[in-house]
Amino acid sequence: MVDITLPDEAWADVEEGTEALLEDWFVAVGDRVEAGQVVANVMLVKAAHEVTAPAAGIVESIEVAAEQSFARGKALARLKTG
């Protein structure tokens, strides 16, 4: 199982307590994704980020729904790999 997250680089120097907003999912539970595939759009403050799958696999669960906010390090979705 691998977590899909918004990478730490995006959170560099961001104020404590800041949350990001998950705008759109491009995949759903059960979808197969490739490593590096863009799976979601996220806004952090006024910066837009494309979230990519860290590995190939099948989306096992969505942990943060579209239009929900989330904190640093939070798993956005879980991938079943291998």
Added chain:
Amino acid sequence: MSAADDGKTIVPLKGVRGMIARSLTSAWQAPRVAQGLDADMTAVLQRVEHERQATGRKISITHTVLRSVALTLREHPAVNGIVSEQGVEHWPQVNLGVAVNTANGVVVPVVPQADAKDLATLETEVATLAEGARTGRLPAASYQRGTFTVSTLGATGIDWFTPVLNPPQIAILGVGRVAQRAVVVDGAVVARPMMTLTLVFDHRALDGHPAGLFLSAVVRRLCACDF
């Protein structure tokens, strides 16, 4: 952006547009007050021309306003800061937000410790931030920790406007165009290049009297080229 069958264009409140919408909705909760003052820009225009020639940089009125505001905020700490859950926070650093128009909407990157930076440095930093904002490459942290915002719309040809607060900051300054107007100087009506500054502030955090003293001091400093 998408076109509906009836010819309407729909811009979803997503991405930067969505963040703008949420931020301004939150700002609208604050009981705000606007105060305005006209500045005679005769000396500033000369100074800008001089600075351009001396430095070879694209120094503009905006940079003189930023510098004047930053220096004046240092002397008026009640205007410099944010409203948080803890209360009104007056910050020792002057971190100036500068409103930048982009294809996706207005965003406000921050010049940290702006009161320690001269006109040429401000020009360089604002240009870099504006370019980064327009290309969407600025990291999220570049939009944080602002303690005051300056929004300039002079290039659009408007005389004045009341900006909406940039939460959680206490105050924001709206800057209009420079235009020749009839003013009274030493009892005579003369034409002078004038610019209107409009301060909008959160009355929960700041009262009219100190706000007025701050705005007067900004204009006095600007007009005297004391920056």
